[in-house]
Amino acid sequence: MHRTHRKETRPMDQIQFTVKTTETEPLTLSRAVLIYEDHKRRAFATVHQCTVKGGKPVLLSGRAMTPAMSRSLSGKLNRKNIIGIGEFLPENVLMTDGDTLMWYEKPQVRHLAFKPSTIYPHRSLGLRGGPVPIPGTIFVAGPQNWSVFAVKGTERPTPSTPLYAAPFYNVDQNGGICQGNVTIPKSTAADRIGAWNDAFFRSYFPHANYSGVVDYEGDVTALWTDLLDGKFGKDFPEEVMCSYGLTLADLIRKRGEL
Structure with missing residues (x-):
């Protein structure tokens, strides 16, 4: 039996933060990940495209996050580029x-x-x-x-x-x-x-x-x-x-x- 989860929205407090990077190209808001959990720590995530209207970010429709998408995101979040795609790993x-x-x-x-x-x-x-x-x-x-x-x-x-x-x-x-x-x-x-x-x-x-x-x-x-x-x-x-x-x-x- 599949359950449909209704997404509720409400005003959120504004949080200010600073992102420092060694790259010269600016970072722009592109996507958002929403994580849903229950008391048994089961989790489900959706990935949403984002846009900016009137100077404010807007969350667009999303889709379920797949394992492949999570791995791709993990690679992009790897700031130090520890392991590149296809890079050889030592046996140990x-x-x-x-x-x-x-x-x-x-x-x-x-x-x-x-x-x-x-x-x-x-x-x-x-x-x-x-x-x-x-x-x-x-x-x-x-x-x-x-x-x-x-x-x-x-x-x-x-x-x-x-x-x-x-x-x-x-x-x-x-x-x-x-x-x-x-x-x-x-x-x-x-x-x-x-x-x-x-x-x-x-x-x-x-x-x-x-x-x-x-x-x-x-x-x-x-x-x-x-x-x-x-x-x-x-x-x-x-x-x-x-x-x-x-x-x-x-x-x-x-x-x-x-």
Whole structure:
């Protein structure tokens, strides 16, 4: 059974705002998107042409927004032109969505540097550094988000891949990375993945952000001490990682919720 929704109009408060762009060509009002939702978060959108009469914008008749139209609009809204149509994506890129980029790093040996913490000395390793094995990681970088999660195995993650708490210092319980005074890249273009990795792995790790990061006697500080001492060789002990109870698909879905 199809229901016809009657559109109600009423006067709206005027909102003034400024749009800054690096382009010289002026922006003009062309279309408007109306989104309809119910309490179950189901949504329907219509796209309307717009015109200006007497100095005021006028909404014209519209049509239902299709998935293809939403993708086209998303590309036009991508101010930084992160991914162009038909552009090659590196194998480790898992998702792109506007200014947000998600990618995967395989398990590997990296040089990590630790320094003493005056805020949480009981969660600090002190001044040490060296090559250590790390698990597979998934990073998410965007305007309001810089986070990291861990995964098991050596294969590229799929939507059903379970996520685990990243066993690193400087990471909160939700996977959010504490930026501190680290300079992060201004772009989330795919070719800046190396710079994002360096911003995380080549910074100092002063302390754990919470207790119970890993299932290991002495918690994550004892784990990194043993890793630096070579107790586990070149393989990170994945069995100590704590599950988030989420899959990669869950993470992408939560990110896409309005």
